[in-house]
Structure formats: structure tokens, C-alpha cells
Amino acid sequence: MMNNKIKHENFENHKNLSNNRLRAIIYDLEIDLLKMSLDPILLELKKDLHLPLNEIKRRFFIPNYYFFLINKINFESLILSSFNDHELTMQYIKTLKKQYISSIKLDMKKKDALVNSLQNLELEIYFSGSIDALTVEQFYRIAPEFEKRSFFSSDLGCAKPDYLFYETIINRLNYEAEEILIVDDNLEALNSAKLIGFYTLFYDGKYDLKGMISNNILHS
16 A cells, blocks of 8 residues: 555656647656566676676676666677676677577567557657667567657667756657656656656556546646
8 A cells, every 4th residue: 555655646746737739658668568687697697707796786787787778888898898807708798698688578469558548649659768779679670660759778878867868859859848748657767857848647557547648637
């Protein structure tokens, strides 16, 4: 009950007034459509490099993983730069890369159901996410029709919740910020978008999104 109350309050904090100017919705792919796990790679590195897991995570994520997300370095460079005091072969890194790719799961049935449920709201539908180039490649391979309808960190060169992420979206679309609804489960990202002028909606994938948009934004 406590978690539901917190999430409801978070949603209320980001519920906007009625706006008949809305033209587009940008849905965060990471809410419920994209699943991946870095645990197998981190545990493999822990076992092979004989380092504590906390140290593995520290090296992997700070700051190198961010540069991986914005496509400044590739997977091979991510591993090499994070563990440059160890002699890692390219064959070993290639095995880690395969593990990473195999962990990427995209629920296309849920994606199609989401798109179908939102169609009669007459809003253009886009996807977003702080997602690396390998993951984006998998998404476009399965859903090529969304290549021109997506905003990912690896394409934009910046990641949420950076203001530049949302400013870049404005520059690429023929809409004003107040004509776009950002749907996300990350409150920090929503705060950034809201300050720029976007309509925002906190959503965790558990409720009727179409109803939330229709009742709380379009017709409130």
C-alpha cells in the first residue's frame, strides 16, 4: 500500500492541466518494453578478475558507462577503459559482448498493444530512452518502422535527465514543447522535461495509460 501511495503522489505531482494543443507522446522504452540485465557480465568479471563486486560496478558504471550510452565509446572500449589494469583479450571481450546482446529483451507484443491502444487519441507516438547503440540496433532490427520515431541517448549524444536530451528533441520535431507529452517512470527525467515546458506524466506500466492521458490531461 505504501508504494502505491508514493507512486500515486508522484503522478499527481506531474499531472498537468488540460491541453488541447497536444500533438505527440514520447514514451520511455525502459518503462516496460525493454528489459536487460548486466548481472551476468558483472559476475563474470568479478570471477575472472578477482575483484569485489562493488569495485567491478564502480569501474563499469562511473564514468565509462555514460559515455557508452551516448555512443562516445563502444562496448570494447567500455570494458578496456574500465579495467585497463588487467590484460583482457579481445576474444574475452567478444564473449562478454555476446552475453550483453543476448540479455536484451524487447517486448514487441506489448509495444504493438501500446501503440494500438493510443491510436485513437490522435497523438503521434515516439519512443525514448537512455540506451546504448547495441540495444538500439536490436530495437530497430525488430521494429524498423520506429527508426524515425525514436529518441535515444546513443543517437542524440546525451542522456536523460540532461536538459540537452529534451532540447535536442525539440530541435528535431516540428512541435513546441507544450505540444508534447513525456511519459516516463523517472521523476528526475520528468522534472527536466517539465522545466523546459513539456507536458509530463509519471507512469510505471501498471495502469491504463490511455485512460490516464484522456482523463487527466486531455479532458481534465
